Amino acid sequence: MSQAAMPGMSAPSTGGAGACPLCDSDAGALVWRGAKLRVIHAQEAGFPAFYRVIWADHVAEFSDLSPADRQHCMEAMTLVEQALREQLAPAKINLASLGNVVPHLHWHVIARYEWDSHFPAPVWAHPQRECDTARETLVAERLPALHALMRERLERWADLGEQ
Amino acid sequence: MSQAAMPGMSAPSTGGAGACPLCDSDAGALVWRGAKLRVIHAQEAGFPAFYRVIWADHVAEFSDLSPADRQHCMEAMTLVEQALREQLAPAKINLASLGNVVPHLHWHVIARYEWDSHFPAPVWAHPQRECDTARETLVAERLPALHALMRERLERWADLGEQ
Numbered sequence: 517m518s519q520a521a522m523p524g525m526s527a528p529s530t531g532g533a534g535a536c537p538l539c540d541s542d543a544g545a546l547v548w549r550g551a552k553l554r555v556i557h558a559q560e561a562g563f564p565a566f567y568r569v570i571w572a573d574h575v576a577e578f579s580d581l582s583p584a585d586r587q588h589c590m591e592a593m594t595l596v597e598q599a600l601r602e603q604l605a606p607a608k609i610n611l612a613s614l615g616n617v618v619p620h621l622h623w624h625v626i627a628r629y630e631w632d633s634h635f636p637a638p639v640w641a642h643p644q645r646e647c648d649t650a651r652e653t654l655v656a657e658r659l660p661a662l663h664a665l666m667r668e669r670l671e672r673w674a675d676l677g678e679q
Numbered sequence: 680m681s682q683a684a685m686p687g688m689s690a691p692s693t694g695g696a697g698a699c700p701l702c703d704s705d706a707g708a709l710v711w712r713g714a715k716l717r718v719i720h721a722q723e724a725g726f727p728a729f730y731r732v733i734w735a736d737h738v739a740e741f742s743d744l745s746p747a748d749r750q751h752c753m754e755a756m757t758l759v760e761q762a763l764r765e766q767l768a769p770a771k772i773n774l775a776s777l778g779n780v781v782p783h784l785h786w787h788v789i790a791r792y793e794w795d796s797h798f799p800a801p802v803w804a805h806p807q808r809e810c811d812t813a814r815e816t817l818v819a820e821r822l823p824a825l826h827a828l829m830r831e832r833l834e835r836w837a838d839l840g841e842q
Contacts (some may be wrong), residue, residue: 544796551842576771577772578756578757578772578774579764583754586753586757587753590749590750592754593741594749597741597742598742601740607779608740608778608779609742610775610778610779611741611774611775612773612775613772613773613774613775614771614775615773616770616771616774616801617799618797628779635779636801638777638801638803640800640801640803649700
């Protein structure tokens with residue numbers, strides 16, 4: 517797998533010195549945006565349920581956040597994880613904050629299946645088998661309902677936080 | 680890189696049906712153990728500062744924890760991350776909860792350097808270059824002081840939680 521094709525490994529934007537692709541664009545299909553973070557569907561080939569929770573401010577590390585902001589970020593990740601588990605029943609959820617290429621805090625939240633091209637290896641490792649496009653399509657068909665659930669949960673959570 | 684040599688991808692213990700290598704052993708060099716989790720130095724070749732925060736109970740997913748336990752786990756990860764940043768000044772910290780092979784909640788906390796064998800790729804991806812054993816040794820020489828700092832911080836934090 518070339519570096520350019522590796523999930524989350526695309527090169528930073530070349531829009532200018534200091535340009536950050538996570539500051540400059542949504543960097544995926546927007547599912548929900550709150551005051552401090554957004555959730556995007558990352559549309560990574562071979563992984564139909566690959567999401568990112570992207571912190572709005574340009575900070576590099578999780579420990580750059582205040583304790584309250586770390587908890588806020590973790591709660592959003594957890595809501596995304598729970599919605600994935602409920603709607604898609606994956607074999608495993610993978611969570612990761614790497615940011616070696618784009619050092620702007622973002623969490624990968626990925627539903628993994630025993631039939632996916634890399635399982636049980638990480639999505640960044642060497643593939644274990646061919647993609648199963650028929651099964652990927654079945655997952656993709658459930659995404660509109662999944663996104664509606666995510667939005668509802670995240671909106672209710674955000675509203676509670678503002679009281 | 681073979682699957683057996685991939686960080687965190689070693690096969691589960693064969694001690695019997697249902698055996699879990701993270702229940703059966705420390706699964707690394709113990710740095711600190713609390714009531715709910717432990718911190719180990721994972722001794723993964725090529726990555727001299729590779730740690731795991733391993734939840735004591737055999738649960739698979741982060742969202743299997745209660746909200747209070749998720750916060751407890753996240754605070755421990757953050758203390759480990761902060762100690763790594765302070766003592767080793769890495770280029771980036773990588774955090775990941777995957778568990779596809781061993782579905783017992785554990786967080787990888789990895790100090791990454793621009794000179795390491797895989798940077799900026801994830802540690803599970805294809806290597807980018809040969810290992811730099813001289814620089815790895817320089818990092819390894821700092822680990823005793825790092826572990827002393829981690830223990831001190833984690834112990835103080837655990838004591839505060841019990842008040």
